[in-house]
Amino acid sequence: MKMNTPTSECIYHEKQVRELCALHALNNLFQSKDAFTKGELDCICHNLSPENWINPHKSMLGLGNYDVNVIMSALQSRGYAMIWFDKRKDPSCLNLGNIAGFILNIPTDYKFSFITLPLKRRHWISLRRFNGLYYNLDSKLDVPLLIGTEEALLNFVRTELDSKDKELFVVMINDVEKSQSWLKEKSNYDNKIVDSVNRDAEEVLISDINLITTEL
Incomplete structure (x- = not known):
């Protein structure tokens, strides 16, 4: 399945619902509301951990909160691969x-109604040209927020990755x-990536890249 490529005047932009930002990031990346569904991501969670009564790859409440293994x-x-970018390298x-695009994982505040609670969560964001x-x-x-040219994107990524809590x-x-x-x-990047050629997606754990799996 190839990603859709609309013009900048008609970009598909899925808005946040519950804890489904991983689903939104995927659909925004593929530019289609039908690219992925919650049911499909839930099925992936089950396939990743079929023996677990409480699935470690999503919210136990069924609200989403999918981890990196599900996205991969x-x-x-x-027919796509996703590789962790080593922030020690310059973009x-x-x-x-x-x-094809980027997915950014960032910390975010947890809000209940208009109240911000002292809980740190994670959030998935897609970037595309x-x-x-x-x-x-x-x-x-x-x-959608315009970042700009390739140079503007590289500067944006540099700024984001200055934070130890953000991953690209x-x-x-x-x-x-x-x-x-x-x-x-x-040659400048050998052995410094999460290599999904040699490792199945279910084997690439959040702990490999120092991420907290909860999101909002």
């Missing part, structure tokens, strides 16, 4: 022309991942 498996089912090493310009498709935004994932088709052509120079 969902992308793999459509200028990325070959943006071969990258339309007509040569990059947009932030955060489901908490009212509308690079999304690409499988052939690009296998050839490592998402990088300008492959």
